Amino acid sequence: MSRSPQASTPESNDNLPKRATEAARKVAPENTDHRTVDRSKLTPMMQHFAEVKDQYSHAVLLYRVGDFYETFFQDARIIAEALELVLTSKEAGKGVGRVPMTGVPHHALDRYSTMLVEKGYAIAICDQVEDASVAAKEGRQVRREVTRVLTPGTLMEEEMLHARRNNFLAAVVIAKNHWGLAYADISTGEFLTTQDRELDLLVQELMRLQPSEVLIPTNAPDLGSMLRPGQTSESLPDCLPNSFCYALRPQRHFTLAEARQRLLEQLRVRSLECLGCEHLPLCVRAAGGDRKSDVR
Structure with missing residues (x-):
């Protein structure tokens, strides 16, 4: 039996x-999650969906099928609940049976994506990247690739943004009672960073900025995961309010040496002195981490 290396307990239908x-409601429990289904018995399309989902485990995956963006397994249940869509099922292979499925029309993708992002979800959009008739003539599956990954702090599409407020992507580095904070609006190019002490001041600054997404360096195993507002995690420092979306990122992106080099290269400067942060290490680490996600 071929399974994903990260096993999961199947969800019940209750x-x-x-x-x-x-x-x-009749889907077998083991078929409700792409990590527990028997992949060797899936159709080629469903196998590809599961493989792509492995690569984008932190996001809900919208997968182009004809005139719709469909999603399956646990993501179908998540999206149906979040958007109040009909949850149905789809045949996934003779030896497997049916798996959960929901979908949205391709022309309504941006509208539904905006709704998901506003609820704190990250979205991976997997498009057909060739003419389906070409694949059909050659007797194979149409080629699909992830063309966009949308998160609350990385939106650039004008129709998805609020015209009257910034869409800040922030990054925070905490060292005991000291902290560094960087924030950027990718849609406008605005980029600022600061460093201070007293964690209460950090919370006040976050509440003032109201960032759409906050990056947190961690050694946790669930790197890349997104905490939606109200969710908690052992990886989230106790001082941070749970009213924001938090994205867990590798510690290495926030090391002083890597962060400093990234800033020098991306901003095309020889020294950070001109930016006023050469001697502010937490400021540099937060800014470098923020810029890393800026170009992901």
């Missing part, structure tokens, strides 16, 4: 979204 069809 807590399905309100708009779940009878077909969705």
